[in-house]
Amino acid sequence: MADLRVLIVDDDFHVARLHATWVDAVPGFAALAPVGTAALALQAAHSLRPDLVLLDTYLPDTTGLELLRTIDTDAIMLTAASDPESVRTALRRGALGYLIKPFSADDLAAALRGYARYRRVLAGTGSLDQAGLDRARRALLGGADAPSSGGPSRSRSATETAVLEALAQGPGSARALLSAAEVAAVVGVSRATAQRYLAALAEDGAVEIQLRYGSTGRPEHRYGLSA
Template sequence: MTDFRVLIVDDDFHVARVHATYVEAIPGFAALAPVGTAALALQAVHALRPDLVLLDVYLPDTPGLELLPSLDADTIMLTAAADPDSIRYALRRGALGYLIKPFGADELETVLRGYSRFRRMLGTPGNLDQASLDRARRSLLGTREPSAPGRPRSSTETAVLEALASGGLLSAAEVAAVVGVSRATAQRYLAALADDGSIEIRLRYGATGRPEHRYELCD
């Protein structure tokens, strides 16, 4: 199984290594070797094709805000630049998120788990409706859809959870076969269970290079 690959761009090598350690500790993510300049970042993005770049503003050759539009990868800013102009500029230029230093492992994990949900929601087949798009955008803020406390599980939800409990890491098609529903129905229930935190989503890359979503129960 292959995780989301994350490139950290920060000129402070010690800080970059700490952030890489944070990333490695999050299931579903893997940190590439950090780089410390804009030039090396461009080379790494071209050669390694990371899923996500964590980008600092203060780089020795080109500021991260100027580099941002040139990066052909999803990007989240990790920086001490906290002025409103920098934040607005980064979001206007396409940054998916903005995390202000200093921060701890838990804060970065919240951001990356939100990114993982965002990628999953935008990776489902077919077009999104407005509600689905709004949920995907909210996921980038680390928020989940609220679930009603004590809400009873439907029989299909229960069957999906039981399939994952007995089968481990399964695809939507495998869950559908076990439960006896269509793949589209299985995906709908799996998405809802992931949103309320009952299950986790992992990515597995096949021979074509396209990631397959697989599902497992949360610990």
Template structure:
């Protein structure tokens, strides 16, 4: 993606809001707006600046986060100490993409944000989606419980993306040579990035008639 996703944190505790903003800003691809301490201020910011994602507390001084959730047409996740089943069911029923119960780690929030980034990539295409791609987008938002930290091999993944960013479609061998990894490893990373929507696969037919897979960075 060529731009950072803007994130509004709705949190009445100044210190907690600043802490969560720091968590958000530490994840590549995201930029936190100044936190909003009330529901009224949150609605004003949402209407004026149209953030990509809202992180909502349930307990606010002038309304509940659930009230805000019902009134906005913006992607949202709940970050709250409210852990009763009824509140969680209401939040999910009204469209929350995730629910994190306080206190949570920076790694857990990072995992959800990275999943959201993949979700947006997968749903950025025009036209219709296949069921498999829809399933991939849904699973990106709900990673396995064990996968709460950065994905293993993220440095290699970044190197593969950097190689593709040089422009043009490239073969597995091209990427392997540029990054300094085996073709098998390059193929694994390229396929994973394609599943996430960060890489586009095309076919090129050579003289033998056998198609060769070519890879390019997805357009933002």
């Protein structure tokens, strides 16, 4: 599975670029070039087909709440609008989440991980039962679903165990840092599958993530066993 592509809509260029950096730091997500108006957001939504839009309320040509009426894309509000009416309107018009500015990189990362879990729950082709629907809704609010459910003491699935063993057997020591591609090669799964399990294990504290910066391009995520 390719990274989920995220379009950031915010009229403050510096804030938008900061949020793009935060998005790129979350495994499984990639930020598209931010836009600063509703008109550009509509154009980008139609041409680029992002998986998720992070949407500010205050835009120069219309409000983000009005834009919610016209974009057929999953959206999370990132806004300073904290009045109950704005929140109710956003949720009524389909926003999957609502973060009130100022918020931290961790707050945004938690919302994105919840969205990724929500997508995984709804990724199947069969019909959902009520338990599955409830699990998807909980994911958006910070609840968990397999493979990211439970705490450190829960039973591990076979794939999770294989991922942890791959990290423990990494070159150098049990604290070796491996990329998702390296873990995937050891375990025998796709890179996207390895990345999902690594992200899930990081959420419950079994795995830590570090960024390795090269001379150019996006930083590479490296994974290791937590201390």
